[in-house]
Amino acid sequence: MRKFVPEFKGLLRSHMIELPRAIRDASGIIIFGKRLKSFVFSTDVAIIRNTNADAVIAVYPFTPQPRITEALLLASDVPVFCGVGGSITTGKRIINLALDAEFKGAMGVVVNSSTPNEVIQQMRETIDIPIIVTVVSEYEDIEGRINSGTTILNVSGAKRTAHIVRKIREKYPEFPIMATGGPTEESIKETIEAGANAISYTPPFTGEILNEIMVAHRKRYKLQENEEQQ
Template identity: 65%
Template sequence: MESKIKKTKYVPEIKGVFRSNYIELPKCIAEASGIKVFGRRIKSVLFSTDVAIIKNTNADSVIAVYPFTPQLVINQALLLASDVPVFCGVGGGHTTGNRVINIALHAEFQGAIGVVVNKPTPNEIITALKDTIDIPIVVTVVSENEDVLSRLRAGAGIINVSGAKNTPNIVKKIRQIDSTVPIIATGGNTEETVQKTIEAGANAITFTPPTTADIFAISMNKYREL
């Protein structure tokens, strides 16, 4: 009888002397199915706008959203710094209307793999984006009460679930509505919470890294011991 034991593949790894210190995401994220965007499979998504962190991570991609009006120069800096695809935030909260569409179009021209809009974004804006750009529109969902079906009908290509501890429940509810829609979801900071989010149905996991200050503090403590 043929053995059904799954063999673990050996994966060679190469590290440099000066680039061996980087932010490594939880290994269990590899168990997610991933989302194929323009032929590139994405399982891990780093949530950051810090170019130093973005440059020193093993994440498959970056989601760059921030609590200010999106600026083209910020998007350009992030895209230039990143070695992996970037999903750029284009507004939808304080920034609305044609400005969102113009920023999204510019982000596409700069090389963004997708654009992210906030929860308050009207469906009319999502539809206008769909008619204007040729990269995925990532729509953020923060609650189980969100009308996800209307978002999908409006033109959302990917759902981004950011519901803190309730994220797995939101993902499960979306899966009841649509079993195939691509879902990116926050996975928390532990292997256990990431695993729960994947089991709930998320295709890719967003990971929030420690801040530059936190990382520096570890290094400084080591230096003080010398």
């Protein structure tokens, strides 16, 4: 039986992106004393400031830049895990970006699935914050990732995510796993039941949210116009 939890939203911040309730069933991952269950996948500072996620995973398809990292950390009031490269950005540059992110206050860094284990090992020797490595298939060298110093596996396999999580969990029953949960409560529950400790959620774009608001405004004025014509 869940305990009653008092809640205050205020007037100006009541319109925000609330992550699916199913994520609360995850065990969470404790990092530096904080239990994190939900990660919002975004680099939009407006969304980052208006969501109830426990943390931010900020990865973008361009060469990571310290100025962007700084902006995200300044904007967020929850922990931020910054992307530092892995495909276009490799080698020593990743290590330097990871160290810079740690110095700026990031709680962790994220690299993609193409990052060599040797680079992850060098990162582990350089920084003291978690290293999140993205996994897209159960056939990847998971053992090599773990042995090289990976802190958390981030499973991103689209519709196969739950299956990949389940396969990894069978072999590594206690290793921290976060995963994309998909768009529905059902897909999130399936991913958690498969063994994910935390869920990353992709919110709608600000353009989509604005469009919904504008549609509502137009309907209101259309109704007013119809009433005047009658």
